[in-house]
Amino acid sequence: DSDEPSWAQPGLAEMASAALAVLARNTQQHPTSQPGFLLMIEGASVDKQAHACDGQRMLAELLELQQTIGAVADWCTKHAPDTAIVVTSDHATGGYDVYGSVDTDAFRRAGTSEKAML
Numbered sequence: 252d253s254d255e256p257s258w259a260q261p262g263l264a265e266m267a268s269a270a271l272a273v274l275a276r277n278t279q280q281h282p283t284s285q286p287g288f289l290l291m292i293e294g295a296s297v298d299k300q301a302h303a304c305d306g307q308r309m310l311a312e313l314l315e316l317q318q319t320i321g322a323v324a325d326w327c328t329k330h331a332p333d334t335a336i337v338v339t340s341d342h343a344t345g346g347y348d349v350y351g352s353v354d355t356d357a358f359r360r361a362g363t364s365e366k367a368m369l
Contacts, residue, residue, distance in 0.1 A: 264319040267292050271326050287331075292319060298342075 261269070267290075274288040294316035300309035320338060327334040 262318075263292070263294060263315050264322040267319050267323055268326065271323065271330075275330060292323070294319070301343075 270290055270292075274290060278286065278288055294312060297309060297312040297316060300306075300312055320336070324336060327336060
């Protein structure tokens with residue numbers, strides 16, 4: 252943890268973009284190295300908020316992770332179109348807590364398809 256306010260720290264997408272730029276530059280500057288690189292990006296705050304059962308912050312972290320995946324995909328499309336992007340979870344924690352009266356039918360109606368996930 253830092254004494255800096257959270258708004259002064261770069262977001263996950265900004266950090267991922269900076270890492271991609273550094274790794275790409277280093278790969279280009281060292282012609283004897285193997286082409287390409289591996290970068291692992293973790294949206295660790297999703298898990299942190301899930302442990303606390305803080306659904307609102309967990310959703311915000313998931314949205315930031317989604318934005319980061321989009322930024323990485325855009326970078327790969329432009330600079331490395333043959334890149335494989337793998338997104339996975341290392342474990343499940345907590346979940347959404349719902350207090351009070353809620354329309355649970357909305358959850359039952361919600362769904363997705365294999366096509367939407369690809």
